[in-house]
Amino acid sequence: MSASRPILVTGVSGFAGWHLARALARHAPVVGTYHTRPIEVAGVTTLAIDLAESAVTGALIRSLAPRAVVHAAALTDPNDCERRPEAATRANEIATANLVVALDALAPDAPLVYFSTDLVYPGDRAFSRETDPTGPLMHYGRTKLAGERHVAARRGVWTVLRCALLYGPPAPFKSGATGWMRERIQRGEPLTLFTDEYRTPVHVDDVIAAVERCVDGAPGAANRILNLGGGERLTRFTMGEAVARALGRPTDCLVPARLADSTFPAPRPADVSMDTRALAALLGRRLLSFQDGASRRSDPLP
Numbered sequence: 001m002s003a004s005r006p007i008l009v010t011g012v013s014g015f016a017g018w019h020l021a022r023a024l025a026r027h028a029p030v031v032g033t034y035h036t037r038p039i040e041v042a043g044v045t046t047l048a049i050d051l052a053e054s055a056v057t058g059a060l061i062r063s064l065a066p067r068a069v070v071h072a073a074a075l076t077d078p079n080d081c082e083r084r085p086e087a088a089t090r091a092n093e094i095a096t097a098n099l100v101v102a103l104d105a106l107a108p109d110a111p112l113v114y115f116s117t118d119l120v121y122p123g124d125r126a127f128s129r130e131t132d133p134t135g136p137l138m139h140y141g142r143t144k145l146a147g148e149r150h151v152a153a154r155r156g157v158w159t160v161l162r163c164a165l166l167y168g169p170p171a172p173f174k175s176g177a178t179g180w181m182r183e184r185i186q187r188g189e190p191l192t193l194f195t196d197e198y199r200t201p202v203h204v205d206d207v208i209a210a211v212e213r214c215v216d217g218a219p220g221a222a223n224r225i226l227n228l229g230g231g232e233r234l235t236r237f238t239m240g241e242a243v244a245r246a247l248g249r250p251t252d253c254l255v256p257a258r259l260a261d262s263t264f265p266a267p268r269p270a271d272v273s274m275d276t277r278a279l280a281a282l283l284g285r286r287l288l289s290f291q292d293g294a295s296r297r298s299d300p301l302p
């Protein structure tokens with residue numbers, strides 16, 4: 001395999017893609033794609049592409065012959081996906097299917113790392129395992145699960161990463177799961193957070209470490225589904241408390257509320273916390289605690 005073949009990262013104008021492209025570019029040539037929001041990323045060649053156009057995706061894979069693909073592009077706002085189901089199916093399922101077809105035809109030796117979501121689980125239990133039944137409550141989750149099935153049916157090597165709430169230093173267009181909490185708490189503004197919605201938030205540094213292993217074809221990553229979450233089951237409210245502690249600010253601006261009393265266009269599962277022992281085994285270490293992650297300094301944007 002030629003060392004000069006690039007790693008392709010899709011969705012580099014997004015939160016995960018931006019962090020991943022920057023990190024992978026420290027060790028390898030990286031090409032990153034965006035769709036509507038042009039972006040420059042240090043050390044990365046960026047291109048505009050609509051991955052839902054099969055001919056365009058095929059031409060991209062033919063011209064790059066990537067040595068690995070990290071597919072982080074998606075329509076990610078569940079409420080937007082519920083309101084615009086065809087757009088969500090196009091961006092999340094059809095784009096993924098296009099990538100799989102193009103890779104199997106043109107770069108079959110390139111591992112494909114697909115970002116799925118904890119929202120493929122129905123939310124009826126704590127610490128879902130990778131082998132537990134799926135059953136997404138909303139269209140976003142259904143399109144991501146459909147993407148998983150295309151990926152797992154490919155001939156070449158694949159990994160599905162079921163990603164939890166992502167947090168870490170802000171990216172240019174998105175600040176991650178804790179960004180808005182930090183801003184409100186720093187300004188002392190009321191911040192309403194659910195006390196009955198459970199997640200296993202994951203710091204972007206653990207995400208980068210996992211993806212690096214997948215791209216390198218680590219045995220614990222090939223042809224499997226992995227829960228990509230942190231080690232702790234937290235409510236939004238307890239996350240807010242940890243962010244306030246990290247900032248050295250009082251918690252009196254936090255306002256408790258109940259998901260059970262709320263309505264959103266996209267139904268939200270109560271508990272999509274995940275069992276992340278397989279991820280910790282892949283990394284060979286403990287996952288970052290939420291308190292430590294929330295206390296990590298944000299590196300400045302280039």
Ligand SMILES: NC(=O)c1ccc[n+]([C@@H]2O[C@H](COP(=O)([O-])OP(=O)(O)OC[C@H]3O[C@@H](n4cnc5c(N)ncnc54)[C@H](OP(=O)(O)O)[C@@H]3O)[C@@H](O)[C@H]2O)c1
Pocket residue numbers: 010011012013014015016017033034035036037038049050051052071072073074075076077090091095115116117118144162163164165166167174177
């Ligand atoms: N963030 C989270 O907490 C979280 C949680 C669970 C799972 N995930 C999954 O992790 C991945 C990354 O999420 P994120 O929050 O980083 O995403 P994001 O910030 O919303 O960015 C999404 C990216 O996808 C691109 N995109 C959308 N439609 C496209 C299309 N048709 N063709 C090509 N590119 C397209 C966007 O391009 P433009 O912006 O240029 O249009 C953008 O770069 C997604 O697969 C998501 O489902 C994220």
